Amino acid sequence: MSLIRLEKITRRYQMGGETIHALREVSLTIARGEYVAIMGPSGSGKSTLMNLIGCLDTPTSGSYHLNGADVSDMDDNELAEVRNREIGFVFQTFNLLARSNALHNVELPLIYAGIDTDERRRVALEAIESVGLTDRMHHKPNELSGGQRQRVAVARALVNKPSILLADEPTGNLDSRTGEEIMALFEQLSRSGNTIIVVTHEEDIARHARRILRIRDGLIASDEVQGRS
Amino acid sequence: MKAKRTTLLLGELRESLAMALHAIAAHKLRSALTLLGVLIGVFSIIVVMTALRVMQNNIESSLSELGINSFMIRKHPMMSFGGVDWEKVARRKDITLAMGRKLAEQASQPQSIGIETMFWGGQVETRLGQSAPTVQVFGETPGSFPSRNWVIADGRAITEADVDSSRDVVVLGAALAETVFPLGSPLGEKVKLNGLNYTVVGVLASKGASRSDNQDNVAIVPLTTGLSRFGRWNRSLNILVQAKDRSSFESTMDEVRGAMRVIRKTPPGEPDDFEIISNDSLIAQFNQFTRVVRIGIAGVSSIALIAAGIGIMNIMLVSVTERTREIGIRRAVGAKKRNIMTQFILEAIMLCELGGMVGVVLGIIGGNATALFLRLPTVIPVDWAIIGLLICSVVGIIFGTYPAWKAANLDPIDSLRYE
Ligand SMILES: Nc1ncnc2c1ncn2[C@@H]1O[C@H](COP(=O)(O)OP(=O)(O)O)[C@@H](O)[C@H]1O
Numbered sequence A: 001m002s003l004i005r006l007e008k009i010t011r012r013y014q015m016g017g018e019t020i021h022a023l024r025e026v027s028l029t030i031a032r033g034e035y036v037a038i039m040g041p042s043g044s045g046k047s048t049l050m051n052l053i054g055c056l057d058t059p060t061s062g063s064y065h066l067n068g069a070d071v072s073d074m075d076d077n078e079l080a081e082v083r084n085r086e087i088g089f090v091f092q093t094f095n096l097l098a099r100s101n102a103l104h105n106v107e108l109p110l111i112y113a114g115i116d117t118d119e120r121r122r123v124a125l126e127a128i129e130s131v132g133l134t135d136r137m138h139h140k141p142n143e144l145s146g147g148q149r150q151r152v153a154v155a156r157a158l159v160n161k162p163s164i165l166l167a168d169e170p171t172g173n174l175d176s177r178t179g180e181e182i183m184a185l186f187e188q189l190s191r192s193g194n195t196i197i198v199v200t201h202e203e204d205i206a207r208h209a210r211r212i213l214r215i216r217d218g219l220i221a222s223d224e225v226q227g228r229s
Numbered sequence B: 001m002k003a004k005r006t007t008l009l010l011g012e013l014r015e016s017l018a019m020a021l022h023a024i025a026a027h028k029l030r031s032a033l034t035l036l037g038v039l040i041g042v043f044s045i046i047v048v049m050t051a052l053r054v055m056q057n058n059i060e061s062s063l064s065e066l067g068i069n070s071f072m073i074r075k076h077p078m079m080s081f082g083g084v085d086w087e088k089v090a091r092r093k094d095i096t097l098a099m100g101r102k103l104a105e106q107a108s109q110p111q112s113i114g115i116e117t118m119f120w121g122g123q124v125e126t127r128l129g130q131s132a133p134t135v136q137v138f139g140e141t142p143g144s145f146p147s148r149n150w151v152i153a154d155g156r157a158i159t160e161a162d163v164d165s166s167r168d169v170v171v172l173g174a175a176l177a178e179t180v181f182p183l184g185s186p187l188g189e190k191v192k193l194n195g196l197n198y199t200v201v202g203v204l205a206s207k208g209a210s211r212s213d214n215q216d217n218v219a220i221v222p223l224t225t226g227l228s229r230f231g232r233w234n235r236s237l238n239i240l241v242q243a244k245d246r247s248s249f250e251s252t253m254d255e256v257r258g259a260m261r262v263i264r265k266t267p268p269g270e271p272d273d274f275e276i277i278s279n280d281s282l283i284a285q286f287n288q289f290t291r292v293v294r295i296g297i298a299g300v301s302s303i304a305l306i307a308a309g310i311g312i313m314n315i316m317l318v319s320v321t322e323r324t325r326e327i328g329i330r331r332a333v334g335a336k337k338r339n340i341m342t343q344f345i346l347e348a349i350m351l352c353e354l355g356g357m358v359g360v361v362l363g364i365i366g367g368n369a370t371a372l373f374l375r376l377p378t379v380i381p382v383d384w385a386i387i388g389l390l391i392c393s394v395v396g397i398i399f400g401t402y403p404a405w406k407a408a409n410l411d412p413i414d415s416l417r418y419e
């Protein structure tokens, strides 16, 4: 059974009197354990697709099944629960709480999951350790380098043991060497069984993935599985 | 499931409090200015309620000072509960010993009539020791004792003869006798009041552990002795009247009032140029006074709190805008609208409570300043402190709800992109 199944997903935006078709009847399935890169020019609908898969947004029409559950007719509370349980987000701009230290940032999803303090601390420490930032866990985001911030974000995304890790241009704000480090981390996560979807417009980055999905004007232009090189 | 919900709530609460503290600490001046309104609103409630309670205690102790079926005639009102024309009061003739004696001759209904004044407060010395400097020295005639509820425990009371010949004798209150003569009987001993010696002829029975122990900390000398020792100039006396029983109380008061008007030559049609104070009149006056004050303070503090609430709402709206991205992040990792709502309402409550707590503390201190000023026991009105803090929470909830609702309904995706 596929982990993600999109059927004829359409997402339109109304801008003034104009209708923008960000996604046009996109159908797509992704299985558990896949590592997918989504590529395409700016404005082609990549982020829109990620937000829909991540349950931050709902489609204008079409159906979306995640883990067998029909997400397209869930209400706001249920979507929040799905995001909390099933989804780990990594953003281009890190999106960490500026006033909180790394450890607290990583703990955040666990707070909303209702995990008690001791367990929360233990799990968060584990996640921080898995991205190699144990010695920086009491630092605030502005005391960390870009690469370290993105590691904190990855730890936060993984802390709830989600079904999918979604990363929207995770290396966009990093220099190429740090970007490579983050991609190496993703590769390692993929090898240990995580399902990962990465949006990028760099071919180098996309080469890490097994499957490359190209989007153009809200449509899937190509969907290819590549052998390991 | 239930346990999980509790941990969720606890975690959420702690998270909200921590964030609220962060936010308040990050904008100290802004927060302080916002808090000022709440502080003033709560302060005004607490300071007035504390002061009222102080006065209420005083009223209660004045009430228990007056014996059963007794009333008092004074030049001045007991306390200024508002509505007193002080200039007019100041122009009133003093009540003199002669007036009191005339009244005692003319009025037929009273059981007893006493004449008294408080002469001096200070330290009493004996060969054995010293009292605290808070002893009150009264000058009395024998008729005062029943109206004052004074019962002789040992020795005798002040007699007519003491008054007539201005003898240097004194009756001690129970507590005072205890402190200055801890061992033997004080009868026949000398005590020094304001530098002069008096012989102890009696000791009063204790009035019991009432809330002001002042009542047992008294020294009573013959009125005439006091007048010559402490001076008569500019001194208005009080007249204490005890009616025979409850049923004749009103008519006794009427008779005494009429007789006093004649004695003082009050022109017909003019209001009394003296005050008649009874437990009933004191209670009525005090209640009237507190009602006016309560209404006044309710008005003032409501306005202050509404103004403060609007300030809080404004600052919370600013805070929501500033923290749009934070809200987006929380929503992305699984916070529900309800969680965001709770967080911001808690923050508003915290903000209010911070101001409220300072207001309560300052209010209690300020209210007790009246206690110090009037030399009355201090009070801590726990109930009003709690009410004050509850009001703060209500203000926080009322004015925090709209900003919190706005925060909760921000679009997560837009929030995440917000610069
Ligand atoms: N909130 C929005 N309101 C209106 N138009 C939007 C909104 N979000 C995205 N779009 C439009 O949808 C299209 C796809 O956007 P997006 O998915 O962000 O592209 P990408 O991530 O591939 O650069 C673009 O034309 C963009 O302008």
Ligand SMILES: [Mg+2]
Binding pocket: A046, A047, A048, A168
């Ligand atoms: Mg994008």
